[in-house]
Amino acid sequence: MQGKRILYIILGWLSLIIGIIGIFLPLLPTTPLVLLAAWCFSRSSTRFHNWLINHKYFGPIVRDWQSGEGIPKKVRNRALLVMWLGMSLSMLIVWRFWATVGLITIGVCVSLYMLRMPLKQDAK
Numbered sequence: 001m002q003g004k005r006i007l008y009i010i011l012g013w014l015s016l017i018i019g020i021i022g023i024f025l026p027l028l029p030t031t032p033l034v035l036l037a038a039w040c041f042s043r044s045s046t047r048f049h050n051w052l053i054n055h056k057y058f059g060p061i062v063r064d065w066q067s068g069e070g071i072p073k074k075v076r077n078r079a080l081l082v083m084w085l086g087m088s089l090s091m092l093i094v095w096r097f098w099a100t101v102g103l104i105t106i107g108v109c110v111s112l113y114m115l116r117m118p119l120k121q122d123a124k
Helices: 002-024 030-042 048-054 057-065 074-093 099-114
Strands: none
Touching: 002 030, 002 048, 030 048, 030 057, 048 057, 074 099
């Protein structure tokens, strides 16, 4: 069991580090990698999981996801816009047919997933 725990911790930190890099590189998705890190930490380290949940920037992402309430519509729309702008820029820079097909496929799948997510109700 100790080996499995260590594997989850390593996977959690790798996911988080790659997610942080994804903030600056348009091809790497940040939110799914942060959520994967939270999942790994929840199965391996209470300390790391609590740190991530209480983190200034990543905590709200994880807490919103774990609450099951969904994400705010404004956040979802901003994420879609930034994702498509980044992918469009990547398509223009790379300018390869298969890379473009791959990016469009990924973009459509992620967009459909995000559009089907529950939206968090605004507090009135």
